[in-house]
Amino acid sequence: GAGVSQSPSNKVTEKGKDVELRCDPISGHTALYWYRQSLGQGLEFLIYFQGNSAPDKSGLPSDRFSAERTGGSVSTLTIQRTQQEDSAVYLCASSATGWDSNQPQHFGDGTRLSIL
Amino acid sequence: DQQVKQNSPSLSVQEGRISILNCDYTNSMFDYFLWYKKYPAEGPTFLISISSIKDKNEDGRFTVFLNKSAKHLSLHIVPSQPGDSAVYFCAASEDYGGATNKLIFGTGTLLAVQP
Numbered sequence: 001g002a003g004v005s006q007s008p009s010n011k012v013t014e015k016g017k018d019v020e021l022r023c024d025p026i027s028g029h030t031a032l033y034w035y036r037q038s039l040g041q042g043l044e045f046l047i048y049f050q051g052n053s054a055p056d057k058s059g060l061p062s063d064r065f066s067a068e069r070t071g072g073s074v075s076t077l078t079i080q081r082t083q084q085e086d087s088a089v090y091l092c093a094s095s096a097t098g099w100d101s102n103q104p105q106h107f108g109d110g111t112r113l114s115i116l
Numbered sequence: 117d118q119q120v121k122q123n124s125p126s127l128s129v130q131e132g133r134i135s136i137l138n139c140d141y142t143n144s145m146f147d148y149f150l151w152y153k154k155y156p157a158e159g160p161t162f163l164i165s166i167s168s169i170k171d172k173n174e175d176g177r178f179t180v181f182l183n184k185s186a187k188h189l190s191l192h193i194v195p196s197q198p199g200d201s202a203v204y205f206c207a208a209s210e211d212y213g214g215a216t217n218k219l220i221f222g223t224g225t226l227l228a229v230q231p
Contacts (some may be wrong), residue, residue: 004159033218042120042205042221043160056218091159095217103221104150107159 002026004108005038006092007056021077021111025094033095033105034067034074036088043087043091049075079113087115119143120208122222130230137194137225139206142187148206148217151180151191154203163204164191168217196229203227 005024015018025032034046044060049069060066064082069075079086089112093105121140122163129135132142135215159178165182166173166189173180179192193200203226 019118021197030219035219035221038224042223043207045218045220048218059218078205104162105166105217107140107152108164109159 004092004106006090006108009109010112010114013082013114014116015043016081018078018080019082019113021079021090021092023075023077023092023108023115024072025073025075025092026106028096029094029099029106030072031095031103031105032069033093034075034077035091035093037091037110038088039055041044046077046090082113082115084115089113117142117225119146120139120206120220122204122206122225124222126226126228128228129196131198135191135196135200135212135227135229137191137206137227139189139191139222140187141189141208143208143210143220144187145169145210146220148209149180149182149189150204150207150209150219151178152207153200154205160205165226177182193227196227198229198231201227201229219225 007022028050032049035043037043047067048056064080067077089110091110093107095103095105137179150165151163154160154173156226163179164175164178203224206222
């Protein structure tokens with residue numbers, strides 16, 4: 001497809017389980033971002049990948065959260081030992097390059113994660 | 117500490133009139149600003165942006181104004197249409213041309229355009 005693709009669109013899991021969320025960025029986009037939106041809140045930055053550079057992990061809320069980007073394209077966000085406060089919509093975005101701020105980020109439709 | 121603030125959680129306007137959405141920020145290092153529109157169950161859609169070297173950017177019915185001294189920006193939509201009804205997010209980035217441009221978002225304003 002032409003846009004950012006995320007899967008699954010919805011995920012319900014029990015507290016304590018691990019989850020993996022997937023993001024396929026727009027083809028050719030070198031920069032990839034993960035955000036999350038908790039109920040009634042704005043989007044919160046989690047992590048950023050730019051090409052082969054070390055990712056900016058400054059937004060990850062705890063060491064239970066990790067992300068990787070293989071081959072400079074697809075990314076997975078992993079949450080280990082999920083907690084109820086992890087319930088949120090997790091959004092992925094990509095941009096043509098992260099080195100020029102004039103490139104807007106384009107978002108996928110997100111994964112709605114619910115922890116029971 | 118909320119670095120980007122949208123103090124109006126909702127706004128209602130009549131079709132054909134102007135919609136003005138406001139955003140304030142506290143970080144003087146922000147140098148790139150964007151507006152996104154979001155429908156329920158969809159991701160945010162990029163609308164318009166402005167860099168700190170400008171004070172106005174226009175794209176069709178959408179115009180963004182930036183007042184750096186007041187740390188304030190606004191989005192004007194004219195004429196407003198029912199299809200514009202959505203949540204509008206203001207976002208800012210600190211590192212123009214730098215190593216990262218993670219976005220800091222406001223909490224959004226729900227715009228309702230009445231037919």
